[in-house]
Amino acid sequence: MLVQQFYGCLLYADDIVLLAHSLNAIRQMLQICDEFATDFDMKFNSSKSVVMQIGERYKVKCEPLILARQELQFVQSLKYLGVHFLASRTRSSAIAEGPCEALVSRNPATTKHLT
Numbered sequence: 001m002l003v004q005q006f007y008g009c010l011l012y013a014d015d016i017v018l019l020a021h022s023l024n025a026i027r028q029m030l031q032i033c034d035e036f037a038t039d040f041d042m043k044f045n046s047s048k049s050v051v052m053q054i055g056e057r058y059k060v061k062c063e064p065l066i067l068a069r070q071e072l073q074f075v076q077s078l079k080y081l082g083v084h085f086l087a088s089r090t091r092s093s094a095i096a097e098g099p100c101e102a103l104v105s106r107n108p109a110t111t112k113h114l115t
Contacts, residue, residue, distance in 0.1 A: 007019065017080060026065060033067065050074070051065050056089060
């Protein structure tokens with residue numbers, strides 16, 4: 001049953017979403033992505049990659065997250081595969097039913113995309 005499993009990485013075509021329970025965990029995942037890109041002669045497009053926080057501390061300003069030597073932008077909403085997500089206190093309220101006003105552009109891969 002998918003609902004009872006945790007998946008830290010969702011992939012579709014050239015889009016990647018990384019999911020983590022802490023900043024340290026997402027930092028480690030981003031480091032793995034950087035190492036993978038180096039090993040396989042790939043480049044992640046940090047300018048199209050964003051981070052969104054969900055949970056009790058979703059409004060807390062965090063230390064920067066880095067991908068491909070670039071600081072990632074923190075956003076309040078994003079759209080992935082037609083589903084709108086909003087930064088919020090709970091996971092259930094993070095999925096929006098209608099369109100969001102401020103959506104980031106789609107792009108491959110982190111806590112939204114990494115390519």
